[in-house]
Amino acid sequence: MRDDQTGPARDREGRAAREERGRPPRRIVVVSGGGIAAYKIPDLVRKLVRAGHSVRCALTPAAASFVSPLALQTVSGEPVRQSLLDPGEEGQIGHIDLADWAELVIVAPATANLLARMAHGLADDLVTTVLLATRAPVLVAPAMNLNMWDHPATRQNLDILRSRGVHMVGPDSGELACGWEGAGRMSEPAAIAEVAESVLCPDTLAGERVLITAGGTREALDPVRALTNRSSGKMGYALAAEAARRGAEVVLVSAPTNLPIPVGVRRVDVESALEMRSAVLDEIDACGIAICCAAVADFRPAEAASRKIKKEDLEPDAGLRLELVRNPDILAEIAAPGGERARRVVVGFAAESHDVIGASERKLARKGCDLLVANDISRRDAGFETDTNAVILLEPGAGPEELPLLPKGEVAARILDRVDKIRGERSSRS
Numbered sequence: 535m536r537d538d539q540t541g542p543a544r545d546r547e548g549r550a551a552r553e554e555r556g557r558p559p560r561r562i563v564v565v566s567g568g569g570i571a572a573y574k575i576p577d578l579v580r581k582l583v584r585a586g587h588s589v590r591c592a593l594t595p596a597a598a599s600f601v602s603p604l605a606l607q608t609v610s611g612e613p614v615r616q617s618l619l620d621p622g623e624e625g626q627i628g629h630i631d632l633a634d635w636a637e638l639v640i641v642a643p644a645t646a647n648l649l650a651r652m653a654h655g656l657a658d659d660l661v662t663t664v665l666l667a668t669r670a671p672v673l674v675a676p677a678m679n680l681n682m683w684d685h686p687a688t689r690q691n692l693d694i695l696r697s698r699g700v701h702m703v704g705p706d707s708g709e710l711a712c713g714w715e716g717a718g719r720m721s722e723p724a725a726i727a728e729v730a731e732s733v734l735c736p737d738t739l740a741g742e743r744v745l746i747t748a749g750g751t752r753e754a755l756d757p758v759r760a761l762t763n764r765s766s767g768k769m770g771y772a773l774a775a776e777a778a779r780r781g782a783e784v785v786l787v788s789a790p791t792n793l794p795i796p797v798g799v800r801r802v803d804v805e806s807a808l809e810m811r812s813a814v815l816d817e818i819d820a821c822g823i824a825i826c827c828a829a830v831a832d833f834r835p836a837e838a839a840s841r842k843i844k845k846e847d848l849e850p851d852a853g854l855r856l857e858l859v860r861n862p863d864i865l866a867e868i869a870a871p872g873g874e875r876a877r878r879v880v881v882g883f884a885a886e887s888h889d890v891i892g893a894s895e896r897k898l899a900r901k902g903c904d905l906l907v908a909n910d911i912s913r914r915d916a917g918f919e920t921d922t923n924a925v926i927l928l929e930p931g932a933g934p935e936e937l938p939l940l941p942k943g944e945v946a947a948r949i950l951d952r953v954d955k956i957r958g959e960r961s962s963r964s
């Protein structure tokens with residue numbers, strides 16, 4: 535999706551991108567309880583609409599004191615439901631219509647009171663009646679004071695809801711609106727939207743452990759300086775988020791980045807290529823899929839000085855000559871043909887500035903991976919540091935597939951669709 539587009543154009547493009555990937559827009563009902571975090575709900579609705587979904591909102595009577603129905607109506611483009619016993623709203627048994635319409639119900643903020651009413655099957659207002667009548671999956675985002683959160687009554691209510699298959703996101707810890715510090719803050723709208731996607735997403739990678747490397751390694755010259763590259767880690771993080779959404783257990787071996795850890799992902803922080811190799815080798819045995827997206831430095835300084843290199847210590851006007859030695863080739867090491875290789879799907883990345891397809895085909899043959907994702911880094915809208923990417927997918931024995939310029943999240947989905955296909959072909963052969 536492009537950032538320069540106006541609202542309706544972006545929303546349409548969000549829907550078109552979903553359709554194209556065979557992941558249709560979904561119908562989501564967002565219901566809110568009376569907590570201070572309700573002020574964040576217009577942002578959540580906006581994020582869901584931008585992702586291509588249709589959203590309808592309903593409020594408890596208390597919630598309407600914390601968030602404006604007009605704001606929700608504006609961002610969702612739909613009337614906001616508030617009353618069970620309103621003859622106008624209920625003209626066609628509206629609460630059952632809403633419950634049936636939903637493919638997912640998000641309860642945010644889920645107050646202590648609302649969780650209790652859900653756990654005990656009450657249907658005493660529009661929101662709880664919809665929650666009792668719907669057959670759609672339900673995702674709750676609790677928000678409350680930390681003592682309310684810790685109270686045995688709330689704990690038991692959560693246990694009941696979990697045992698019924700209700701999905702949970704959060705709460706986060708931090709400063710609470712009531713002045714206390716601790717667990718009870720509603721998850722951020724972006725995290726709720728992310729978990730909603732995984733609830734809606736088919737679990738094609740359930741039970742699978744996926745290793746992903748991301749970011750540009752940092753090779754120390756001395757305690758202050760390092761050799762590195764322009765990789766932002768965005769592509770690897772998008773892959774980690776998408777794999778987690780598809781139900782995988784994801785371990786993300788990451789060189790330094792400024793990116794937040796994707797929801798549901800375990801991150802192992804490393805700096806240098808040698809550290810990345812050792813973290814990958816620690817994790818790889820348990821992983822059925824490995825995606826090497828990191829920009830690993832090919833060379834590192836032969837020796838990292840233990841103290842800062844100072845120009846005063848050199849001859850006046852003298853330059854500094856660096857000796858570099860080769861780093862290990864992590865991708866080649868884990869993709870190496872052999873018994874192990876037969877059961878793991880290995881995906882590599884290539885960043886090329888010219889002869890992209892030729893150079894990538896040679897790299898695919900040399901490394902022996904199952905799929906190579908080639909980036910043309912000469913483009914300004916693709917590759918390092920951008921939010922979009924234009925890649926070519928290469929598989930041994932198949933022609934290259936050139937994807938259009940897409941947001942990195944979409945590219946991640948296409949790559950994992952291809953991984954699903956490779957796994958499917960493999961299991962049908964065995």
Ligand SMILES: Cc1cc2nc3c(=O)[nH]c(=O)nc-3n(C[C@H](O)[C@H](O)[C@H](O)COP(=O)(O)O)c2cc1C
Pocket residue numbers: 566567568569570571594595596597644645646647648677678679682
């Ligand atoms: C200023 C204010 C903030 C509140 N914030 C919360 C909250 O974050 N979480 C919560 O569980 N209850 C909170 N409450 C209490 C709920 O509003 C109250 O329990 C209400 O009955 C919830 O109704 P509902 O769950 O039907 O929306 C707050 C009350 C006030 C006055």
